[in-house]
Amino acid sequence: MSVASFAQRVIDYVDPFIGTAAHGHTYPGAAMPFGLVQLSPDNGTNGWDWCSGYNYSDSIIQGFSHTHLSGTGIGDLADISVLPMVNKQPSTAKIISSFSHADEKASPGYYSVLLKDFNIKAELTCSNYCGFHRYTFPQAKDAIIRFDLGFAINWDAANECFFKRINDSTFAGYRYSTGWAKDQRVFFAVRTSKPAKSEVFFEGINRTARDSVKNKNVVACLLFDTKANEAIEMKVALSFANIQGALKALEQTQNMHFDEAKKAAEATWEKELGKVAVKTNNKALKQTFYTALYHSYLAPSLFSDANGNYKNVKGNVQHSNHAVYSVSSLWDVFRAESPLFTLLQPQRVPDIINSYLDFYDQYGLLPIWDLQFNETNTMTGYHSIPIITDAILKGFKGIDSLKAFEAMKKSAMQTIRGSDVYRKYGYVPQDKYGSSVTVTLEYAYDDWCIAQVAKRLNKTEDYNTFMQRSTSWKNLFDTTIGFTRAKNSNGKWVQNFDPYYSEHDPDKAMFTEGNSWQHSWFVPQDIYGLIRAHGSEQQFVKKLDSLFTVSSQLSGTNISNDISGLVGQYAHGNEPSHHIAYLYNYAGMPYKSAERVSYITKNLYTNKPDGLCGNEDCGQMSAWYVWSALGFYPVNAASGEYVFGTPLMNETTIKLANGKTFTVTAKNLSDKNIYIQSATLNAKPYTKSFIKHSDLLKGGTVVLTMGDKPSLKWGVNDADRPGK
Numbered sequence: 001m002s003v004a005s006f007a008q009r010v011i012d013y014v015d016p017f018i019g020t021a022a023h024g025h026t027y028p029g030a031a032m033p034f035g036l037v038q039l040s041p042d043n044g045t046n047g048w049d050w051c052s053g054y055n056y057s058d059s060i061i062q063g064f065s066h067t068h069l070s071g072t073g074i075g076d077l078a079d080i081s082v083l084p085m086v087n088k089q090p091s092t093a094k095i096i097s098s099f100s101h102a103d104e105k106a107s108p109g110y111y112s113v114l115l116k117d118f119n120i121k122a123e124l125t126c127s128n129y130c131g132f133h134r135y136t137f138p139q140a141k142d143a144i145i146r147f148d149l150g151f152a153i154n155w156d157a158a159n160e161c162f163f164k165r166i167n168d169s170t171f172a173g174y175r176y177s178t179g180w181a182k183d184q185r186v187f188f189a190v191r192t193s194k195p196a197k198s199e200v201f202f203e204g205i206n207r208t209a210r211d212s213v214k215n216k217n218v219v220a221c222l223l224f225d226t227k228a229n230e231a232i233e234m235k236v237a238l239s240f241a242n243i244q245g246a247l248k249a250l251e252q253t254q255n256m257h258f259d260e261a262k263k264a265a266e267a268t269w270e271k272e273l274g275k276v277a278v279k280t281n282n283k284a285l286k287q288t289f290y291t292a293l294y295h296s297y298l299a300p301s302l303f304s305d306a307n308g309n310y311k312n313v314k315g316n317v318q319h320s321n322h323a324v325y326s327v328s329s330l331w332d333v334f335r336a337e338s339p340l341f342t343l344l345q346p347q348r349v350p351d352i353i354n355s356y357l358d359f360y361d362q363y364g365l366l367p368i369w370d371l372q373f374n375e376t377n378t379m380t381g382y383h384s385i386p387i388i389t390d391a392i393l394k395g396f397k398g399i400d401s402l403k404a405f406e407a408m409k410k411s412a413m414q415t416i417r418g419s420d421v422y423r424k425y426g427y428v429p430q431d432k433y434g435s436s437v438t439v440t441l442e443y444a445y446d447d448w449c450i451a452q453v454a455k456r457l458n459k460t461e462d463y464n465t466f467m468q469r470s471t472s473w474k475n476l477f478d479t480t481i482g483f484t485r486a487k488n489s490n491g492k493w494v495q496n497f498d499p500y501y502s503e504h505d506p507d508k509a510m511f512t513e514g515n516s517w518q519h520s521w522f523v524p525q526d527i528y529g530l531i532r533a534h535g536s537e538q539q540f541v542k543k544l545d546s547l548f549t550v551s552s553q554l555s556g557t558n559i560s561n562d563i564s565g566l567v568g569q570y571a572h573g574n575e576p577s578h579h580i581a582y583l584y585n586y587a588g589m590p591y592k593s594a595e596r597v598s599y600i601t602k603n604l605y606t607n608k609p610d611g612l613c614g615n616e617d618c619g620q621m622s623a624w625y626v627w628s629a630l631g632f633y634p635v636n637a638a639s640g641e642y643v644f645g646t647p648l649m650n651e652t653t654i655k656l657a658n659g660k661t662f663t664v665t666a667k668n669l670s671d672k673n674i675y676i677q678s679a680t681l682n683a684k685p686y687t688k689s690f691i692k693h694s695d696l697l698k699g700g701t702v703v704l705t706m707g708d709k710p711s712l713k714w715g716v717n718d719a720d721r722p723g724k
Contacts, residue, residue: 039133098116129305171191292629328370412450438519447467448525572613630654
């Protein structure tokens, strides 16, 4: 057998350290695709750049905890922290170990590090419901595996913890906490491969001889005698419902050891990431791409346990016959990640949508930013709506579209979050509700989405109502200056307008985590209306050009940290900018989109720890890259259309769930040949500067012939533009 027959695994191109430095806020630990467990190291450092518990700049580890947020701007979770140690007495003191990146490894489903202060090699892997630990100890009289249930990062704080001994190798407990999500409950069950010779438990700071302890802070130390290089394995199974669910997950893994779990995790990741096969001689590009795809699959995460139970919105144990997902960063992921799932994870889409509808049943409204079935009410809009709309319009089965429409309407008619004044005035007045311009623009888009579902359901009156509401953006677009800006309830513009001005406080801000330069382009439902509002295509393109070329300076005394990855005033490090580079196609200039997209993909993404220019935000930053590397992007996330930019790969093949494949071939692609000259779809000339989701699902091949100069023919004609 030749060497060439051994195809390299795609998971070997994934580097989980990408995004762990600077403001990426990713974690390097072990997780399954969309799994319930995220087992990862925590530095024990608080701060914005430690929202995932870990930042590459740090040099200490305080423990390995079992739940983490990927790339958010809020620090929470980090539940059930564990640290192995030697030469320490059982105590409640803060204990850390130094480590070196030279002794650290991470790959999909696996993490390892040498804890230098203890000379212990720590290895982590996981299944969907269970974290697997393997600690290789030096010779020690009293080696300890310590559980610090009170450990917390940033916003989170434990309010009740419980730990009990079942036998000398089996333990269980829970951790209740409050933080960004007010009611968090994590239940766990533990089994060690070697019986503990003794245990020491602390309630608060008090040592106790009892077999079970309950307190706001609980520390449990499991003691062992170890020989040199002796490995102790441990499983920590989780449930968000009860201890029974955690014990069930432990039972399911009773015959699985660490290496088997690692192998199974790697096989699962290989299967999921292998759905996209790329051809390029650029190894760094492959690493960046497959890591982006990996990051796209970390959230939402499973919330129902091995018994199908979870804690519902009201705090009760709820059973579900479908997989329930949580960690729904909807303001971010509706833009690119959720449409990506309809292509690459279609089997999960109905369960994700039905999780939103479960939330609606229990809460009365669709989720805004759901964390462990807590409504955090974080960010603007009600963006489960475009995700649900996209799934319904794409014909996904297993979704009750009538119920979904009822939920959409109720969320759109709520009397909180500025929705009432939005309906009253036709825009959100700044003197009535903060972040008024962003809220207006996003509600208008969500209204358009509701209208499309109404149309599909033949609800003409609702369609007309929500289509009218979707034009509300016009009330805040000042045609004299070409920017959206805030109005007060008297109908007059807020004075002293400055498009460079940023205010991070959402109650004082006019724009959420941005300014008018960045938000004035968010009219994905009516880009041709936005072009007309600029006066002409020429004026629109001129303004779009200036976005990328004006000064990157921001004004204000409380500028949002989220405005990053600046190219002019285009801010790729935050989501509101993500569709903008593709807007040139709507003006018949796809070559300009190619130029902007090419620059962003090649300069604002790398295969280094600081390779993300802003918060990963549960996969949205990476999903943008995945789409753009393929060569197109969902500008309007619920339209079923993907707008061409410029591909990064010589060839990309997508394995579709229906057994077909869709291939994008870029002929003559090079660093200079970024412009599409012509295209064919299944060997027939293709002149449109977008492609439909339905065409991708049919399978086949699109061939893009690339060149080093803009084409003045391809994608230029009015009929070839998106949305036509």
